[in-house]
């Protein structure tokens with residue numbers, strides 16, 4: 001069953017489950033061209049999750065700041081194309097949550113190994129904050145932290161499991177959010193890791 005998180009945020013439980021093996025193969029193909037790496041925050045700290053991108057634009061961070069780049073800074077070449085399956089899942093999930101015509105031009109791949117997490121933050125590097133964000137969870141389970149519009153607002157914890165898809169937009173688009181370290185375990189596809197595909201419209 002689907003769950004409403006906020007007025008404009010919805011968890012589609014198991015939405016990606018039937019395509020998990022195909023998604024996993026597509027992820028491996030992207031990683032072969034644009035390897036996972038730990039990026040540096042503008043403050044000089046290493047992110048604990050490993051990341052890479054596919055699609056026209058990739059989210060990057062280094063000492064110059066957060067931004068979207070059309071080339072992988074590691075290789076100097078364009079990010080791998082977004083696999084058709086990725087686009088299809090992102091679009092159908094957005095549609096099911098009430099967002100017609102979502103055209104993602106960026107897919108950030110986050111990989112959380114044991115102990116990796118993502119601190120509370122807002123996603124505000126995108127040009128069109130009217131477009132939703134779609135997130136696909138694969139592998140180990142993790143608690144997702146769902147806050148308010150101010151950093152100090154209380155957070156709700158939502159368990160995200162393999163195959164869950166979340167769609168965020170509208171009123172909930174600028175909420176603070178974060179991810180706790182994955183629950184220890186061994187997943188049949190992803191081993192001791194949690195993968196998250198985050199689909200965004202980076203540029204208007």
Ligand code: MD3
Pocket residue numbers: 108110118123133135166168172173174175176177178179196198
């Ligand atoms: C809630 N990644 O990469 S996106 C990120 O599980 C990030 O790796 C999460 O947050 C992860 O920036 C999943 C979930 C998400 C994205 C945008 C939001 C949640 C949001 C905007 C508003 C509220």
Ligand code: FE
Pocket residue numbers: 121122123177
């Ligand atoms: Fe985020």
